[in-house]
Amino acid sequence: MGVEVDFEKISEEISTSIENLAPEKKRFYKVTTPSLGPSVVRNIEAITTGLKYVIKPMRITIDYPRQVLEQPPWYRGMFRLLENVCIGCSLCDIICPSDAIRMVLNPEKKKRPVINWGRCIFCYYCVDICPVEAFDTTTIHDMAFDKYEDMLTNLEEFTKDPREKDPSKGAMRMRIKFDEKRGFVYEPTGKKNGGG
Ligand code: SF4
Numbered sequence: 001m002g003v004e005v006d007f008e009k010i011s012e013e014i015s016t017s018i019e020n021l022a023p024e025k026k027r028f029y030k031v032t033t034p035s036l037g038p039s040v041v042r043n044i045e046a047i048t049t050g051l052k053y054v055i056k057p058m059r060i061t062i063d064y065p066r067q068v069l070e071q072p073p074w075y076r077g078m079f080r081l082l083e084n085v086c087i088g089c090s091l092c093d094i095i096c097p098s099d100a101i102r103m104v105l106n107p108e109k110k111k112r113p114v115i116n117w118g119r120c121i122f123c124y125y126c127v128d129i130c131p132v133e134a135f136d137t138t139t140i141h142d143m144a145f146d147k148y149e150d151m152l153t154n155l156e157e158f159t160k161d162p163r164e165k166d167p168s169k170g171a172m173r174m175r176i177k178f179d180e181k182r183g184f185v186y187e188p189t190g191k192k193n194g195g196g
């Protein structure tokens with residue numbers, strides 16, 4: 001035998017519970033249909049705002065990839081291995097919290113790290129712990145890969161300079177500025193993006 005649900009009673013009980021709430025909470029739950037006057041005014045205001053931006057557009061984003069945001073030098077972007085500097089200590093592999101680094105043997109049978117960009121979270125623990133500064137860091141963060149397998153590097157790929165494949169190389173660097181009237185605006189720095 002199925003259970004009969006008295007929806008009317010439940011609805012009544014919910015209403016009573018809301019009625020018993022503190023006044024400020026009651027206000028929160030109160031749903032009112034606005035009268036025609038204010039509703040018309042609000043719609044006209046919305047249309048006027050829309051028209052204002054059609055006549056005088058205000059860009060709130062940058063024209064990527066022709067323009068890019070200027071990143072601070074400490075921004076944690078893609079990096080490469082300086083193979084001749086690395087001493088094969090494996091500390092980077094041990095500390096990596098997302099298991100993105102794996103040690104492989106180079107032709108001289110020395111251990112060197114390779115990276116899976118698909119796992120890397122750019123925490124830079126590996127960069128910080130490396131005792132010999134064997135990672136060359138950049139602020140590049142927008143590299144695209146066609147396939148997941150392309151994110152799994154081998155030694156040859158992990159030693160290549162990411163700056164060579166920087167997707168926004170040559171783009172104008174933009175700086176964020178605060179404008180009293182318009183909020184955040186972007187202004188060109190006059191410098192082209194070199195991929196660093
Ligand atoms: S930046 Fe962090 S997540 Fe990426 S490889 Fe280094 S330790 Fe691992």
Ligand code: SF4
Nearest residue numbers: 086087089090092130
């Ligand atoms: S921590 Fe530095 S030296 Fe040690 S294996 Fe990693 S890159 Fe090489």
